[in-house]
Amino acid sequence: MSVVSRFGGLLTGLMGRQERILILKELRETLRDRRTIVTLFAMPLLLYPLLGLAFRFVALQQVAAGPPEYCIAIENDEDATWLLHAMRLGEERMEQQFRATGFLDRPTECPPQVSFYVLDRQEPGRLEHIVAGGQADLGVRIHYRDQMMTRELPGAHVETVKCDGSLVSHEAADYIEERLSAITDAMIAPQLRPVSLQIPNALSEQSHIVEPQRQSTALLSLLPLVLLLMTVTGGVYPAIDLTAGERERDTLESLMALPLPRYRILFAKFLAVVAVTLLTGLMNLLAMCVTMYSLQLESMLFGADGLTALLVFKLFTVLVVFGFFYATLLLLLTCSARSFKEAQAYLIPLLMLSLAPGVSIAMPGWELNYQTALLPLMNMLLLARELFENTASLGPSLLALLATAAYGVVALYAASRIFGNDAVSHGSSSNWAELFRRPEKRVATPSLVMSFGLLLALIPAYIFASGFLARFVDLSMDWRLLMSGVTTILLFGVFPLAVLKWYRVDWNTALRLRTTRVFSWPAALLMGLFAWPWIFELVRLTNSWGWTSFGDRQFNQVSALLNSWSATPFPVLLLVMAVLPGICEELFFRGVLLSGLRRRFSWRMSILLSALAFGVFHVVLAGGLSPERIVPSTVMGLLLGWVAWEAGSVLPAVLLHVVHNSTLLTLARYRDEIALYTKGLGVDYHLPPLWLAISAVCLFLAAIMMHRRNGLAWHPVPKHVSA
Amino acid sequence: MIVLDQLTKSFPGKPLAVDRLSFRVSPGEVYGLLGPNGAGKTTTLRMILGLLTPTSGDAAVNGCRVSAEPLRMKSQLGLVSASAGLYQWLSVRELLEYFGHGYGLPREEIERGIEKLTRIMGLGEFLDQRCSTLSTGQQQRTNLARALIHDPPVVLLDEPTRGLDVIGSQVVFEYVDQLRQLGKAIVVCTHQLDEAERLCDRFGLLHHGRLRYEGTLASLQHETGKRSLVEMFLAILSEDQIQEQVTS
Numbered sequence: 012m013s014v015v016s017r018f019g020g021l022l023t024g025l026m027g028r029q030e031r032i033l034i035l036k037e038l039r040e041t042l043r044d045r046r047t048i049v050t051l052f053a054m055p056l057l058l059y060p061l062l063g064l065a066f067r068f069v070a071l072q073q074v075a076a077g078p079p080e081y082c083i084a085i086e087n088d089e090d091a092t093w094l095l096h097a098m099r100l101g102e103e104r105m106e107q108q109f110r111a112t113g114f115l116d117r118p119t120e121c122p123p124q125v126s127f128y129v130l131d132r133q134e135p136g137r138l139e140h141i142v143a144g145g146q147a148d149l150g151v152r153i154h155y156r157d158q159m160m161t162r163e164l165p166g167a168h169v170e171t172v173k174c175d176g177s178l179v180s181h182e183a184a185d186y187i188e189e190r191l192s193a194i195t196d197a198m199i200a201p202q203l204r205p206v207s208l209q210i211p212n213a214l215s216e217q218s219h220i221v222e223p224q225r226q227s228t229a230l231l232s233l234l235p236l237v238l239l240l241m242t243v244t245g246g247v248y249p250a251i252d253l254t255a256g257e258r259e260r261d262t263l264e265s266l267m268a269l270p271l272p273r274y275r276i277l278f279a280k281f282l283a284v285v286a287v288t289l290l291t292g293l294m295n296l297l298a299m300c301v302t303m304y305s306l307q308l309e310s311m312l313f314g315a316d317g318l319t320a321l322l323v324f325k326l327f328t329v330l331v332v333f334g335f336f337y338a339t340l341l342l343l344l345t346c347s348a349r350s351f352k353e354a355q356a357y358l359i360p361l362l363m364l365s366l367a368p369g370v371s372i373a374m375p376g377w378e379l380n381y382q383t384a385l386l387p388l389m390n391m392l393l394l395a396r397e398l399f400e401n402t403a404s405l406g407p408s409l410l411a412l413l414a415t416a417a418y419g420v421v422a423l424y425a426a427s428r429i430f431g432n433d434a435v436s437h438g439s440s441s442n443w444a445e446l447f448r449r450p451e452k453r454v455a456t457p458s459l460v461m462s463f464g465l466l467l468a469l470i471p472a473y474i475f476a477s478g479f480l481a482r483f484v485d486l487s488m489d490w491r492l493l494m495s496g497v498t499t500i501l502l503f504g505v506f507p508l509a510v511l512k513w514y515r516v517d518w519n520t521a522l523r524l525r526t527t528r529v530f531s532w533p534a535a536l537l538m539g540l541f542a543w544p545w546i547f548e549l550v551r552l553t554n555s556w557g558w559t560s561f562g563d564r565q566f567n568q569v570s571a572l573l574n575s576w577s578a579t580p581f582p583v584l585l586l587v588m589a590v591l592p593g594i595c596e597e598l599f600f601r602g603v604l605l606s607g608l609r610r611r612f613s614w615r616m617s618i619l620l621s622a623l624a625f626g627v628f629h630v631v632l633a634g635g636l637s638p639e640r641i642v643p644s645t646v647m648g649l650l651l652g653w654v655a656w657e658a659g660s661v662l663p664a665v666l667l668h669v670v671h672n673s674t675l676l677t678l679a680r681y682r683d684e685i686a687l688y689t690k691g692l693g694v695d696y697h698l699p700p701l702w703l704a705i706s707a708v709c710l711f712l713a714a715i716m717m718h719r720r721n722g723l724a725w726h727p728v729p730k731h732v733s734a
Numbered sequence: 735m736i737v738l739d740q741l742t743k744s745f746p747g748k749p750l751a752v753d754r755l756s757f758r759v760s761p762g763e764v765y766g767l768l769g770p771n772g773a774g775k776t777t778t779l780r781m782i783l784g785l786l787t788p789t790s791g792d793a794a795v796n797g798c799r800v801s802a803e804p805l806r807m808k809s810q811l812g813l814v815s816a817s818a819g820l821y822q823w824l825s826v827r828e829l830l831e832y833f834g835h836g837y838g839l840p841r842e843e844i845e846r847g848i849e850k851l852t853r854i855m856g857l858g859e860f861l862d863q864r865c866s867t868l869s870t871g872q873q874q875r876t877n878l879a880r881a882l883i884h885d886p887p888v889v890l891l892d893e894p895t896r897g898l899d900v901i902g903s904q905v906v907f908e909y910v911d912q913l914r915q916l917g918k919a920i921v922v923c924t925h926q927l928d929e930a931e932r933l934c935d936r937f938g939l940l941h942h943g944r945l946r947y948e949g950t951l952a953s954l955q956h957e958t959g960k961r962s963l964v965e966m967f968l969a970i971l972s973e974d975q976i977q978e979q980v981t982s
Contacts, residue, residue: 032835261819269836270809
């Protein structure tokens with residue numbers, strides 16, 4: 012009985028006859044192809060043993076290379092000095108003892124390199140915590156006695172703290188204990204006792220062991236990435252083959268001619284892709300377990316418990332949810348492709364993007380909590396890593412699984428809207444010349460493709476431009492400000508306007524440059540003046556979720572930058588840093604982009620999408636990634652989009668943006684004076700409740716003034732301003 | 735009976751692909767929708783099948799309109815696509831079973847259908863072979879059988895002899911003749927005008943999405959003063975060229 016027939020038997024109990032037949036056909040098409048089978052079985056069987064051998068090789072290299080290095084945690088500098096003296100004395104006594112046995116020289120050994128981790132503060136159990144956390148190999152605590160051991164060195168009781176299961180920790184302890192014992196022996200044996208040693212019992216020692224905390228290693232960060240990515244690679248080929256492949260082979264037309272709703276046909280394909288993905292995941296898990304067991308890597312990676320059946324089950328659950336989610340992503344992209352080649356071109360960036368979270372979680376500070384559980388891809392990688400480390404908590408784990416499943420459902424819904432529709436079946440087959448050809452007729456608004464194309468072009472252009480500007484550190488601040496202003500105008504103003512001009516898009520309608528009701532202006536002004544406290548608190552909120560790139564160092568850098576501006580006339584700063592970005596960004600985001608989105612989506616959806624683009628733009632453009640800006644910038648984008656919609660014009664949104672930027676800049680400029688009233692703007696600072704209350708009241712009043720149906724309109728504005 | 739009423743399709747930034755196309759085909763009649771490449775034939779078939787949404791107008795089979803009941807409409811149509819488009823990893827039997835189930839037929843009816851089509855189309859020798867191993871002629875016969883598995887009252891054939899040799903084309907002609915005898919309404923889209931003359935009872939001459947002439951061969955000869963369909967098309971093309979020169 013073939014695998015497909017067995018699967019058919021399983022499906023019989025789960026769904027109707029027609030669904031079963033649809034899925035079986037997709038599975039037959041997929042599993043009878045040798046390329047799928049190779050991806051499914053051969054790749055994991057080859058990859059994991061090779062990876063396992065590489066891990067072992069690296070581990071052995073680390074153990075064998077060079078003299079041993081011991082990091083010893085100690086409570087203060089005085090103790091470190093005492094220990095160094097004692098070790099030197101012990102070394103001399105050992106040498107002496109060795110010579111006493113009749114040999115001239117001790118066998119040469121590589122002396123260890125000892126470094127000290129001196130505790131920053133004295134707390135009970137701090138030394139144990141440091142050793143258990145792996146920050147030092149061994150802890151040494153010294154209790155001095157009244158008796159002197161030598162003329163210079165007081166006697167002491169030495170307490171060593173070893174880490175359970177750590178070979179290095181035990182070796183370091185042995186190294187110290189051997190030398191202390193040599194001193195003790197010399198004290199007890201009179202023939203060995205030199206003049207320098209005073210009286211016996213001036214030295215005693217004691218050791219105890221602490222349980223190590225679970226800690227992340229680079230290997231444990233890499234393993235989830237390998238496991239999850241290898242799993243989804245199984246779904247890549249079927250996803251392409253069952254969608255774009257069908258289109259390319261001309262089988263999709265007869266399939267779509269069947270009297271079945273599109274979503275049922277797509278759902279069958281989806282289940283087939285999920286099935287193959289899960290089979291690949293199972294094979295990968297199996298290959299990983301066998302590799303771990305056979306190469307005896309499980310205790311090295313997972314501690315004393317090793318790789319348990321429960322852990323394997325939990326990992327498989329993660330693979331099921333992740334496979335489901337990734338299959339929907341694959342189908343979403345491949346549905347819109349017209350050929351195998353095109354689908355591959357879409358999927359390669361997705362696979363590359365999937366690597367980024369894997370690399371990110373290798374960095375310190377990332378853990379699965381209720382906030383990171385909502386980040387797609389990242390949440391599953393973090394969950395898999397914490398399962399490996401046995402540190403996963405139930406709540407965030409469940410949330411991560413549910414969120415991923417929800418994202419999958421959304422992606423599947425989007426795929427069902429695209430699958431087999433007109434636009435994809437008969438999309439433009441224009442050549443490059445046609446793409447750049449100037450149309451004969453004027454149009455009122457840019458197309459969705461044009462708007463998104465501009466957005467995609469602006470993001471890298473702005474990153475490059477910011478990077479180039481940052482290289483001119485030798486230029487004066489005035490010149491740098493001038494260049495920054497020109498860059499903003501060129502990128503957000505001249506470039507989009509030139510594109511609109513070329514494609515004969517009317518500037519007035521595309522950018523929504525219209526007069527508006529008189530009440531829109533004071534409303535926008537009020538919002539611009541009083542939105543910042545809530546935006547500030549949103550930044551603090553996202554910081555509290557752990558989404559931050561803004562530590563003390565960055566805070567100091569920004570302060571230094573603000574200080575360097577003090578010589579520049581404030582109006583110039585306002586013009587370059589507040590007015591120009593406000594005007595240019597609004598013309599693009601609430602002008603070009605919003606008009607383009609409106610061609611396809613409802614007003615609400617258009618505002619939401621433009622706000623998301625605005626939020627993402629501010630995350631990317633802050634001299635690197637600033638995840639804490641996504642929420643406040645998106646909220647600001649929603650507010651600006653709503654204002655542009657209510658006013659029927661982009662101009663009040665420009666005013667709001669300019670005033671908001673100017674307010675922030677003013678606050679930054681006069682932060683020292685303000686600090687006198689606010690007890691300083693530290694990293695953990697929150698604004699006083701009274702400020703927030705005043706801000707909320709002003710925003711509420713402004714919203715009432717801005718809202719069209721309040722009867723305050725100077726003149727009516729059409730409901731749908733541009734379509 | 736299939737009826738097209740003012741069916742129109744436009745794509746953004748392009749001239750009308752199909753411009754207010756209307757015709758009807760009765761049971762037992764073979765209608766040739768003829769025209770050069772890009773005339774709008776395939777777009778018309780896709781609109782009838784519900785694969786493309788018409789910009790305006792409608793199509794109906796036995797009173798069932800594609801705009802109102804697209805799925806019911808599809809169940810009354812059989813499509814023979816221009817390329818065989820078979821699933822390479824399925825056997826011919828599996829393919830026919832799959833499409834039978836797709837049309838919602840019970841298993842017994844599918845088995846009877848396969849038996850009948852095997853007899854008529856001569857599928858017996860390769861019924862259990864995978865489609866990837868079939869010759870071009872066998873693939874085309876399988877393609878024809880797939881369109882008839884649910885015994886539809888209307889059959890749409892899109893360039894049915896494309897890529898076939900003389901013998902393969904003969905199979906198609908015989909097949910169409912059998913369908914006519916079975917009382918099916920048949921629409922054949924082709925640019926092979928000489929073949930169309932042999933196959934079809936009535937013709938619609940399509941150019942730039944518009945139906946320029948419609949009727950039997952005799953009536954078209956009478957109307958245009960030309961003897962063959964090829965001559966008629968050449969006359970249409972030269973008229974268009976003159977028209978374009980005048981407007982430019």
